[in-house]
Amino acid sequence: MTLTDPLDGAGATSLASPGHLQRLTPSADPVLEIRNLSVDYGYDDDPVHVLRQVSLTLGRGEVLGLAGESGCGKSTLAYAATRLLPPPGLITGGEVLFTDRSGVKTDLLRLNETQLRASRWQDMAIVFQGAMNSLNPVYRIGRQIADGIRAHEPKTTQKEALERAAEMLDLVGIAPDRLRSYPHELSGGMRQRVMIAMALALDPQVLIMDEPTTALDVVMQRQIVEQIAELRDRLGFSVIFITHDVSLLIEIADRIAIMYAGEIVEDAAALDVYHRPRHPYSSALLHSFPPLRGPRRELIGIPGSPPDLSKLGGGCPFRDRCEFAFDACSKVNPELVYPNVPGDDPRRSVACLRHDPAAVRAVGEEPLPVPAELSQT
Amino acid sequence: MRFFLRRLGFYVITFWAAVTINFFIPRIMPGDPVRALIAKNQGRISTDAEAALRTLFGLEKETTLWQQYLDYWGLILRGDLGTSFAYFPTPVADVIAGAIPWTIGLVGIATIISFTIGTVIGSGIGWRRGTWADSLLPISTFFSAVPYFWLALIAITIFSVTLGWFPASGSYDRSLVPTFSWEFIGSVIYYGTLPALTIVISSISGWILGMRNMMVTVSSEDYVTVAQAKGVSERTVLFGYAARNAILPQVSSFALSLGFIVGGTLIMEIVFSYQGIGYYLFTAVAAKDYPLMQGIFLVITVAVLFANIVADFVYGVLDPRTRQEG
Structure with missing residues (x-):
């Protein structure tokens, strides 16, 4: 059993298990690159934009966790990337680039029906959340x-x-x-x-797991997660693990992407997300469940509820629930940038205006500094 | 195997209950219809037939009810259903035996054709829901909404009277001797085409609609999505996963409709003067031929039971979940 304990040692550098070699080079050898993927629900004139320009890279052998509240678009992302999206879902743009073992890239969204059937399961397999009805x-x-x-x-x-x-x-x-x-x-x-x-x-290179443990009890969840980690080490496939259970992700994932309202708001190594969240939503999500180990901390729920995706205007979709929101947040929707915290892992990114003074100045507002809660080291 | 034996036991009990009810109904009828009938047919009913009739209708005042019940079972198990009044002195069993092959042959084949075509079309429409194929539904529903006798009369008017393509009534050319010759079989098929066609047209929409709706439901099941994700061929997903599960409720309604073939085609046989069991039931009612009616009811009951047995067995083969003990 080689499941890594995320809490052994204080930081990412002290981790010793072999799986973490990949963690240090997450996108050097990508197996799956999702670029600017957009999905709408509804064919009429006023569709709901459920995924908006989502980009995500999965490195070879990596376990990428995808977390977020219900309805944030996690499963839609999985279905869109495999082209299994049921109507009225419609992929409106983007690319899903798959790199096979010999290094050839193909865009899964541009394969014809025959090529797609040949690629499915062989290149990328998927485990759905409905364990009861999947057979x-x-x-x-x-x-x-x-x-x-x-x-x-x-x-x-x-x-x-x-x-x-x-x-x-x-x-x-x-x-x-x-x-x-x-x-x-x-x-x-x-x-x-x-x-x-x-x-x-069929020995696929990518395994997408869409809340594979949701319908199971916690003991079974644990066993399944351990099994996946063990099989990953043995067979070397990459995993996109989708769940709303962040504590589970910290146990299994090398890297975590946090989704909110159809967008990725933070993308970083698992332990960085856990110890040093940079986005207010990630931070709030982490404080909304008790830590499995370590010192006790106060639990704080996230006020409000996720926005209605059909009524999103401009601006940051999280601003109404965010304790660090300021004037600029209603004017510009933040893009993923390198966090404005010196010494951070250069590969991590966050979509928050507190970290993006340039975007704030562009709309004529005065940037505010990154709050202490979002700049822990 | 235990599953099948248990089901069989269940049907034996149901059969017993059906026959018992058939025994008691004439006995709890007010008045004495049979005595009146005997009086009406004075001298034409032999002593044997009269005795059998008394047993069937519970007129043996000198024997106990229990003895009557046992005698009744004895008659039934020997296949003796009494003597028909309308076709005197033919035994009821012979009248029914002569009529049943015609009904089962014509209506049975028509029902099987209707079920097969309807299920295939229904799975196609359900698989491609939301396309032009859905426009087939209102057309087929229209034909099933039209009263059957009207549809049949229109068919006779057009195809028999105006165009002269098919005969308007009967089941074979009366100038032929019923034998297993190609000429006779051809004549049976020729006479049966129009009635069969009207049955198929009026019943197919139920099969299409039922299958289409189940396909729509099943298509959104996770295992169909998994099959798609596995990259198996569209054919396999459609027939092995979607239609394979969608057909299960169809099978039980098919079995039920098989049971009703025997009794449920009264109108068709009247309109086309087709010599099936429904036609005889109609004449029996008109002639107050109680033994024949009672015999036909018993046969219908047995047919429904038998069709259910078949359905249970087929369902057990098709759906492993129903074989579960418990």
Whole structure:
């Protein structure tokens, strides 16, 4: 078991486990780059902009956590990046660049139907949040794992595919004789393990997990998360782990991106987010749940509720709930910039006007300094 | 296997209940319709037939109710349903045996055709919901909303009277001797086409609508999205995942409709003078032929039960969840 303890040692530099080599070079060898991805819901004249110019880079072998409140667009991002967005969702712009093992980049959004089917599962697999409904109730699980394998490797016989499926089940700690079970004969945790086994059957390079543990109890959550971390170390795939449970992310993720109202507001190494949040929303999110270890701290909820995405004007979408908001926040929507804190990791970024004096001056306002809560070192 | 045995046991009990009710209904009827019938057919009913009739209708005042009940079961299990008045002296069992193949052959095949085509069209429309395909729905619904007898009469007017393509009534050319010759079979198909067509047209919309709606529901299930994400072919997603689950409720309504084939096509057989079971039921009612009516009711009950058994077994094969013990 090599799950890293995020709280051993005071800072990122003292971490020793091998997985952290990748953490220091997150975007040097990207496997998936999402660029300016925008998604609207609704075909009429007044669609809701659910994702607005989201950019995200996933390094090879990296676990990227994506966190945010319900309705902030986390799952939409996962569905859009895999082109599984159900109607009335519509991708209105952007690129999803996938880099295969030989270094060739393809834009998944520009593949035709045949190329897309060939790429799915092979390059990028996805585990959905509905562990209970993700398996076809009328087929044995072996057949369901096998048909994914055979769709991509037509020369494989059903027998070979089932043997592979048995190996995959073994990998996630399920007895291979369970191949002949129907989904209703398995517990929720087992079903989610079967889904993970199924997702890994073709050795994909990217695994997107959309709240894979939401429907499970905490003990099972823990086991699943540990299993994913272990398999990642063994097989070397990259993970986008989507959840609203930030404490879980700090345990598993190398890097965390915080989403708010369809935008990424902060993107940094997991421990930096945990110890040194730079965005007021990240900071508030971290103070809204008790720490698993370490000293006790006061819990503070985030006042108000997320904005109605159909009624967003200009300005920062978080300003109404932000204790550090000032005049400029209603005039300009902040973009991701390097935090205005000396000595920060050069790869982290934050979308807050407190860190972006240039944007504040551009609209004729007086910049305010970064508050002490957002500039801890 | 235990699942199937348990279901079978359930049906045996249901059959017993149905026959028992069939036994008691004439006995709790006010007045004595049978005595009146016997009086009306004075001299034309043989002593044997009269005895059987008395058992069937509970007129044996000298025996206990329990003895009557046992005798009734004895008659039923021997296939003796009494003697028909309207077709005297033919036994009811023979009348029904002569009529049933026609009904099952014509209506059964029409129902199967309607179910198959309707389910296939329904899954297509459901899979491509929101496209031009949806405009097929109002057309098919129109035909099922039209009263059947009217639709049948219009069909006769157009195809038999005006165009002369099909015969207006009957089930085969009366100049032929019923044998298993190609000529006779061809004639049966020729006479059956128009009735079958009207049945298909009036019933297909239910199958289309049912399947379409289930497809829409199932298409948004997670396992269909997972199948898409797995990159299996569109065919596999459609037939192996979406339609495979959407068809389950269709199967149970199909079984129910199979049960109603035997009794539910009265109007078609009257309009087309088709010599099926519905036609005989109609004549039995007109002639106050109680033994025949009672026999037909029993046959309908058994048919519905049998269709349900078949549905249960097919459902058990198609859906592993129903095989669960408990």
